[in-house]
Amino acid sequence: MTPHGSLGRRIVRDIFPPLVFLVAVIAAWHAATVAFRLPPYLVPKPAAVWSVAVERFDRLASATGLTAAAALAGFVMSLVAGTVIAFAFSQSRLLRSSCQPYAVFLQTVPIVAIAPIIITWFGYGFRSVVLVSFVISLFPIITNATTGLLAVDRELSELFQLLNATRWQTFSRLRLPNAVPWVVAGARTSSGLAVIGAIVGEFFAGYGSNRYGLGYLIRQTSEQARTDELFAAVIASTLLGIAIFSSVNLVSSTVLARWNVRET
């Protein structure tokens, strides 16, 4: 678990430098607002962002929580649906050749363009936000899982053939485990996209009745020129993205270690 050196040395080497850099950036930010007399509606001081974050902590926390819930729901749906679709693709060449071009095509449609359509169909509220998050995070799972299910070593297939393994045995003991590292790699990309999808969804569809996520908060504070709170909301969404990405990363490294495959 400790690749190089002791814990103390790792803190000095891996954690200390970015921390110093962060402090330097905040100091420079503060200095710039003072030196250039930047008005608070353009660039608020770091201290002002901090105090509004503390003051409105409940509001910020509940918005972050709601966005996190939507992103996680979208991500889990992608993981399940993407794997099932990939399974179908892996089983039928006809299905693959007829559907895969559209999967690639859909991937290139900008998410901002899809969100209003989804809201037109499903209305405002949590459901639509989850759907937007789902749609944008689905495709990396499909493409990765399909590749993983099909990219089986030829000699290993021959081995299974020589051992008179049934189709199902070959799937469960060879294709599926072979796809795991691929699905894990797809899940990493997908988890980041799920957060983006949830925030974009909230831009267009609030939840109504005084419940809102970070996307709505960002839009509202921007329109009202409450830049200090806008900064706080943007930082919160960044932290949310980092939190979800690193949790998925942690899970995936654990899985990959268990699978004894090198990271790609």
Add this chain to the structure above:
Amino acid sequence: MTFEGAVPTLEGVGLTIGAGEFVSLVGPSGCGKSTLLRILAGLMPPTRGRVMLAGEPPAFARKAGQRVAFVFQEPRLLPWRTVVDNIRLPLEFDGVAPAEQKAAVARSLDLIGLSAKDGAKFPAMLSGGMRMRVSLARALVTQPSVLLLDEPFGALDDVLRQQLNEELLRIWAMQRWTAVFITHNVSEAVFLGQRVLVMSRGPGRIVEDIRVPFTAREPALRAEPEFARLTGVVSKRLRGEAA
């Protein structure tokens, strides 16, 4: 399918291998050795001609209970399974009872010189030579009637290769499966095989079938004059000269 003007990979290969015989197959790269082995295993059908294993085409013979095991040049282990679970794999498809599986895997580990401690490891934790031992153990656990080996020790250093040669012969002497062993290494071919088949390229054919008359295959054999003479003959034929 035939292509106008295409050179067949193999041509005029006529060959009978007795039950329990150990045959070495040498030939230049690209002469169709691996193709021949795959045809013998029933993994691909010959475009012309036929192969019989115990009176049936190999693919049928396999379904009818003939055990054909294949050892590839790479160990080809499943990285997510431990050594023990890799060796167990073939038994899972046969519906062998778990207790019996465990006993058979333990026998196989022991036979190939791996400890129970090694058995709990994952392939990524083993050296190349150890991985090849596991691959052999996985082939032997099925108690094969035919063992096909496609240059299994090609990636190992010479000492390790000789060691594994000796162990393979020791196991063969006990179990007497029929073996077809592909190699580039002439001395390995002569040491292992009761017969050495020499192939040539384009199209691949068997140009020589050399009997190796040794009864005792001890390590000291490699220093005998007769051993040197035979490797000389095989090398000559391999280079395309008359014996």
